[in-house]
Amino acid sequence: MKRLAWPAGILAALLLVNLIFTDHFFQIEIKDGHLYGSLIDIFRFGAPLILVALGMTLVIATRGIDLSVGSVVAITGAMACLEISTLSSQDSIGGVLGAIGIALGLAVALGVGNGFLVAIVGIQPIIATLILMVAGRGLAQLITDGQIITINSDPYKLIGGGYWLTLPFSIIIVAVVLALMAFVTRRLALGLLIESVGGNAEASRLSGIRSHGLLIVVYAFCALCAGVAGLMISSNVSSADGNNAGLWIELDAILAVVIGGTSLAGGRFSLGGTVLGALIIQTLTTTIYSIGVPPETTLLFKALVVTIVCLLQSPAFRAKVFRSRRKPAPPTVPAGEKVTVRT
Amino acid sequence: MAEAILRMTGIGKEFPGVRALDGVDFRLLPGEVHALMGENGAGKSTLIKVLTGVYSIDSGEIELAGDRVAFAGPLEAQKAGISTVYQEVNLCRNLSVAENVFIGREPRKFGRIKWGEMRRRTTALLRQLDLPIDVSKPLSHYSLAIQQMVAIARAIDIDARVLILDEPTSSLDAGEVAQLFRVMRRLKEQGIAILFVSHFLDQIYEIADRMTILRNGRLVGEYVTAELPQVELVGKMIGRELAELERLDERPPARTSDPLVEATDLGGRVAPFSLTIHEGEVVGLAGLLGSGRTEIARLLFGADHAASGTLRIGGDQVTLRTPRGAMARGVAFCSENRREEGLVPELTVRENLILALQARRGWSRPVPRKKQDELVAKYIKALNIRPDNPEMLIRNLSGGNQQKVLLARWLILEPRLLILDEPTRGIDVGAKAEIQKLVVELSDGGMAVLFISAELDEVLRLSHKVAVLRDRRLVAELPNDDTLTTDVLMETIASGGAK
Numbered sequence: 021m022k023r024l025a026w027p028a029g030i031l032a033a034l035l036l037v038n039l040i041f042t043d044h045f046f047q048i049e050i051k052d053g054h055l056y057g058s059l060i061d062i063f064r065f066g067a068p069l070i071l072v073a074l075g076m077t078l079v080i081a082t083r084g085i086d087l088s089v090g091s092v093v094a095i096t097g098a099m100a101c102l103e104i105s106t107l108s109s110q111d112s113i114g115g116v117l118g119a120i121g122i123a124l125g126l127a128v129a130l131g132v133g134n135g136f137l138v139a140i141v142g143i144q145p146i147i148a149t150l151i152l153m154v155a156g157r158g159l160a161q162l163i164t165d166g167q168i169i170t171i172n173s174d175p176y177k178l179i180g181g182g183y184w185l186t187l188p189f190s191i192i193i194v195a196v197v198l199a200l201m202a203f204v205t206r207r208l209a210l211g212l213l214i215e216s217v218g219g220n221a222e223a224s225r226l227s228g229i230r231s232h233g234l235l236i237v238v239y240a241f242c243a244l245c246a247g248v249a250g251l252m253i254s255s256n257v258s259s260a261d262g263n264n265a266g267l268w269i270e271l272d273a274i275l276a277v278v279i280g281g282t283s284l285a286g287g288r289f290s291l292g293g294t295v296l297g298a299l300i301i302q303t304l305t306t307t308i309y310s311i312g313v314p315p316e317t318t319l320l321f322k323a324l325v326v327t328i329v330c331l332l333q334s335p336a337f338r339a340k341v342f343r344s345r346r347k348p349a350p351p352t353v354p355a356g357e358k359v360t361v362r363t
Numbered sequence: 364m365a366e367a368i369l370r371m372t373g374i375g376k377e378f379p380g381v382r383a384l385d386g387v388d389f390r391l392l393p394g395e396v397h398a399l400m401g402e403n404g405a406g407k408s409t410l411i412k413v414l415t416g417v418y419s420i421d422s423g424e425i426e427l428a429g430d431r432v433a434f435a436g437p438l439e440a441q442k443a444g445i446s447t448v449y450q451e452v453n454l455c456r457n458l459s460v461a462e463n464v465f466i467g468r469e470p471r472k473f474g475r476i477k478w479g480e481m482r483r484r485t486t487a488l489l490r491q492l493d494l495p496i497d498v499s500k501p502l503s504h505y506s507l508a509i510q511q512m513v514a515i516a517r518a519i520d521i522d523a524r525v526l527i528l529d530e531p532t533s534s535l536d537a538g539e540v541a542q543l544f545r546v547m548r549r550l551k552e553q554g555i556a557i558l559f560v561s562h563f564l565d566q567i568y569e570i571a572d573r574m575t576i577l578r579n580g581r582l583v584g585e586y587v588t589a590e591l592p593q594v595e596l597v598g599k600m601i602g603r604e605l606a607e608l609e610r611l612d613e614r615p616p617a618r619t620s621d622p623l624v625e626a627t628d629l630g631g632r633v634a635p636f637s638l639t640i641h642e643g644e645v646v647g648l649a650g651l652l653g654s655g656r657t658e659i660a661r662l663l664f665g666a667d668h669a670a671s672g673t674l675r676i677g678g679d680q681v682t683l684r685t686p687r688g689a690m691a692r693g694v695a696f697c698s699e700n701r702r703e704e705g706l707v708p709e710l711t712v713r714e715n716l717i718l719a720l721q722a723r724r725g726w727s728r729p730v731p732r733k734k735q736d737e738l739v740a741k742y743i744k745a746l747n748i749r750p751d752n753p754e755m756l757i758r759n760l761s762g763g764n765q766q767k768v769l770l771a772r773w774l775i776l777e778p779r780l781l782i783l784d785e786p787t788r789g790i791d792v793g794a795k796a797e798i799q800k801l802v803v804e805l806s807d808g809g810m811a812v813l814f815i816s817a818e819l820d821e822v823l824r825l826s827h828k829v830a831v832l833r834d835r836r837l838v839a840e841l842p843n844d845d846t847l848t849t850d851v852l853m854e855t856i857a858s859g860g861a862k
Contacts, residue, residue, distance in 0.1 A: 204726075207729070208726055208727055208728075208729050209721050209724070209726045209727075209728070209729040209730070210726040210727075212710075212714055212718075212721060213721065213722065213726050215707075215709070215710060215714075216707045216710060216714075216718055219707040219708060219709045219710060220703070220707045220708070222703060222704050223704050223705050223706060223707055224707065224718075224722075225666075225685075225686060226664075226666060226686050226696065226698060226704050226705075227686070228686055228690045228719055228722035228723055229687075229718075229722040230687060230722075234726075287707075287709040287710075288709050
């Protein structure tokens with residue numbers, strides 16, 4: 021896959037930078053039957069972002085955008101923790117599954133709402149999802165009653181912090197979701213229909229594609245992904261924080277999708293690219309800690325790296341850089357003669 | 364005859380692969396309404412864009428009031444006194460009428476805008492045009508016709524000597540058109556030269572003093588409207604090509620069969636019409652651009668909703684709400700607007716070709732890849748699509764080949780009624796003949812075809828019967844027997860069916 025070469029190369033470069041600062045960065049070992057290592061950590065901590073970005077990929081492929089994923093993360097975490105906190109035994113597997121079901125059901129309902137606003141009412145996606153982005157934080161606060169709900173549930177802890185078959189459980193969830201998405205979009209025909217609607221909505225409608233239904237499904241799925249990510253985040257800390265859970269994750273997710281090579285103009289999308297994009301962002305966060313960037317400059321540092329990454333991703337920029345590099349030295353000209361050098 | 368305010372001589376303009384204008388002469392006299400006529404692609408818009416400084420010219424010269432000019436951009440043309448009002452009003456609808464008229468040149472005193480003077484001058488200006496409206500209301504408060512007239516008022520207030528009205532009437536109703544014409548007559552009296560473009564022949568004959576006709580980027584001639592009968596105008600616009608391709612064969616009459624499609628008083632964006640199409644029958648729709656041809660097609664395909672009347676397909680009465688519903692009844696529609704309603708440019712030839720089939724099957728039942736490759740290979744061969752690489756992005760194909768891919772998209776579905784809207788427009792002669800041949804073969808195989816084309820020769824060659832449209836009204840239905848000729852068709856289009 022030539023399209024993925026650039027994001028893959030950038031990721032590799034970032035990882036190598038870490039090797040300089042952190043000894044044994046690439047080392048993976050088994051402790052107590054669990055896989056440990058910096059690389060595993062990047063995957064584990066990056067799992068929620070990867071999930072949100074995967075859902076976002078499909079939305080962006082339809083020429084849309086979903087700003088509400090961060091709020092959905094907070095809402096599902098809050099909902100799940102609230103339900104679990106009311107259980108008589110917080111370790112009851114049935115009770116925890118019920119709580120997860122309610123929370124994810126709520127996420128899907130919110131996503132259907134987004135899809136309805138975009139597809140049926142015809143509001144621009146950025147505005148339609150902005151509503152939930154803002155209102156959703158309030159909803160999460162309402163659910164938690166403005167407090168941070170703390171729980172103590174081992175089954176729930178498994179989602180974000182547990183291990184299964186030596187692997188972190190969150191990585192397994194991501195792998196399953198990715199495999200399912202790849203199957204449905206690439207082995208089945210959903211991917212083609214999404215790309216067609218994103219590429220030319222009117223032509224798709226005239227070709228008989230039910231674009232309204234398709235949009236609602238895509239927004240609902242994006243919210244579901246955000247919901248699962250919300251469970252992971254709250255499970256990892258065994259608490260729900262309506263204010264800060266998933267804050268700004270929508271921006272990281274959009275960035276991951278774009279770095280992965282899916283255009284904001286809709287159409288072609290790449291799930292593999294999005295995973296690489298999310299990993300790049302997560303690795304960057306890890307790198308910032310490992311090379312000891314002062315906390316007050318982390319955001320600036322991140323912005324700088326992201327700018328460089330985006331420039332490297334841009335074919336126009338690359339063409340320019342390579343052209344000027346290949347250009348032979350300008351011939352010596354007698355003084356006084358006017359030269360124009362194209363850059 | 365008065366001295367021309369604007370004189371264009373030997374104008375040439377070339378785009379990659381197309382000679383859009385070829386030695387065109389054009390002159391505009393002060394105080395006249397001059398119609399620029401021609402079919403789609405004749406070069407009208409290119410000429411206007413050259414005149415307004417949007418395009419530069421490759422050859423020829425432009426003289427404005429005797430001085431040779433060359434505009435580097437629209438702003439320069441405007442400063443020289445050439446103003447354009449487009450069909451889509453390009454004013455700020457959320458600002459007041461007065462603000463729109465004076466935007467960018469507000470009367471000021473010590474840096475403050477003199478609102479009172481602005482309103483007074485706008486009111487006076489509009490009163491000159493018989494338009495007594497409240498100028499402090501936002502522009503969006505008024506109808507499109509009034510918005511257009513505000514745009515015109517703004518143009519004349521900036522000392523326009525030449526006013527270009529590009530399709531100003533296409534979205535106006537009869538009363539609004541009359542209002543606009545009143546304003547135009549008044550401007551004429553003030554000595555302003557007006558260049559007017561419209562697809563409505565009646566309007567041309569009502570308002571235009573003279574006209575210039577273009578065809579295929581060349582000048583056909585300059586005429587005084589009153590001296591050119593409508594039928595000759597239509598003839599000059601369309602051009603009487605000698606039928607190089609003879610009738611493909613003597614068309615056997617369509618087998619008498621049950622009617623496949625029966626529309627009774629079906630109306631929407633066209634006046635209610637009745638039309639019957641039998642299996643294996645090719646029905647031609649003739650009429651000028653904007654005469655309602657596409658609207659009929661979209662009604663039959665469920666892309667627009669019918670406001671009145673009934674539609675029966677295969678004997679069942681149906682109400683089409685979506686294209687999908689029409690497809691389920693065996694109707695396929697190949698739009699004239701390839702770029703906006705046909706192509707998905709980022710997808711490959713293969714993906715574009717199977718799109719409608721896949722849409723019909725839904726997301727969960729993919730067309731197996733092997734079957735896709737077979738279908739695509741078959742149609743690439745059958746329609747002679749070049750280059751024959753199914754994995755190429757469709758946007759990289761030529762227009763004719765894109766058209767064939769879109770045609771194949773529908774043929775794969777094996778529809779009972781195939782609606783082709785301008786399937787041969789803008790494609791080369793070879794591809795054109797291939798598509799015509801295909802239409803004959805399909806109808807011989809029992810498919811009903813509704814064939815829409817601006818080229819009367821083509822309509823006549825392929826159709827069993829021809830329905831004639833004019834000004835969004837179906838005015839005649841003529842069986843294609845030996846007596847039907849392009850002349851008769853032109854006569855019908857020009858006279859509106861009234862004999």
